[in-house]
Amino acid sequence: MSCQETRELLSAWLDEALDVRERAAVDAHLAECADCRRELEGLRSTVSLLSRVEPARAPVGFVDRVMAKAHPTPWYVRLGRVIFFPLSFKLPIEAGAMIVIAVLGVYLLQSTPELKDAARPDALAPAAPTSRSEPPPPPVPPAPPAPASAPTPAQPPAVERDAELRKALPPASGDKRESFNVAPPAGQAQSVPEKRREAEQEAAPPPAAAPPGQERAKAVGPLPRTAAPVSPESREASPSKTDPARVDSDRKGALAAPSPMMSAKQQAVPPSVTGALTVKDRQEAERALDDLIARTGAQEIGRRQDAGATVVDVVLPQAAYAGFTKDLAGLGSLRIDGLPAETAQLVRLSIRISE
């Protein structure tokens, strides 16, 4: 076999597509011919290169397109798809229905104020005040317990009572207002509305019972009817005041409820001076003390019975203190304990009258 004949069969030799006789002849020639062997290796390498060509892949959707052409959809089905599925993608009808319902629900809720109000969780609650900044109406305080004896006349407003007190107390210096404003600092910053609120709080019903430890502190507070200076005439017009039972009743009332007559300034004055007055007739001495209080411009802020003695608390200006104690000494045997503070404008004096 010549080289030309051999080389014509080399591709078939590589593919094992030769019959036995041809293959044997080619093998014999290749064993003797180096050129034909090089030609065979060249063809083998070429075929090997061709095997490295990546196989092609049909484009996506090829099967669907072939099937659509092989089995065309009837016209009525295509018409239905055009009507109901105008989009190029298939949306599951269940998901589409849910989306439509959700969008409609939100739209209705937004467009209907009644529904929006009904959906609010606090819709069932009572109508809220129109403005949060507006404070709620103050509770109506229940009427204070009526005293067992004669009805107490209506008390003047706290501001008016304070004004009365200012008039009653002579100023230590030229300015009457200034004499009160320099009182102990706890009460200086209080304005008139604050006093009003304080008076209203004090007028509120007291707790059922006060602890024993608080009794003395409250007892030193002024009684309502002693807030204003009491003239001898008025004292005579209300003889029940001197009645021990009456006084005891008032004292209980004072213990039960802070008196609205006692202002913050008065409460802030400490009992700096105590006096023990020994007299022959205690009632007579009390009347004389009332006259002295009215005369000197002092204010009685408390009176109580204590172990056969009468304890009267008064507040008076520093300037009137000397004259007050001098006149008080004329009522009996007086023993003063303590000295008023030099810087204080008011002096609180507790007088114990005993026989």
Add this chain to the structure above:
Amino acid sequence: MREGESADGPQFLERLRAGDVRAFEELVASHQHRVFGVALRMLGSAAEAEEVAQEAFLRAHRSLAEFRGDSKLSTWLYAIVSRLCLNRLASGDRKAVRHGEDILLRVADPREDPERDAERGELEAALHRAIAELSEERRVVVILRDLEGLSYEEIAAALGLELGTVRSRLHRARLDLKEKLERFLP
């Protein structure tokens, strides 16, 4: 194909002949890449290749009743698409015969990896160019043999050629490729 059913089994063929839509869909799905690949290598255009490949399956669908089963279904499909390509190439009724069509061939492959393409890009391009520059008669033979793996007998049956003609065309095609790809050979 159903379980226990081969691609050329009598049961599957029976379903195809009976007009089973599902069976035909399975046939298209299992042969789409090979049929499309032959058309792509022959025509060089992905769009033309898809058009011809679709036409090949549609002709098969219309001719299923006439398929006697003498050859494999795949060989029958190769025969259809090869003749369609040769007819199209011979008619000159092509929308565009593009130079540098190998770019399209590469783009048509969805598994194209830029890094990998950079490594083998030159060889790949040379291979595609060399195949595309073969004559149509030799190209179809080398595609069916060296790319699709058909036997000489199958190629002869598909193209209606003598076995010797197939052997001769294939050898000539390989010699042409060897000459074009010589710089890549060891």
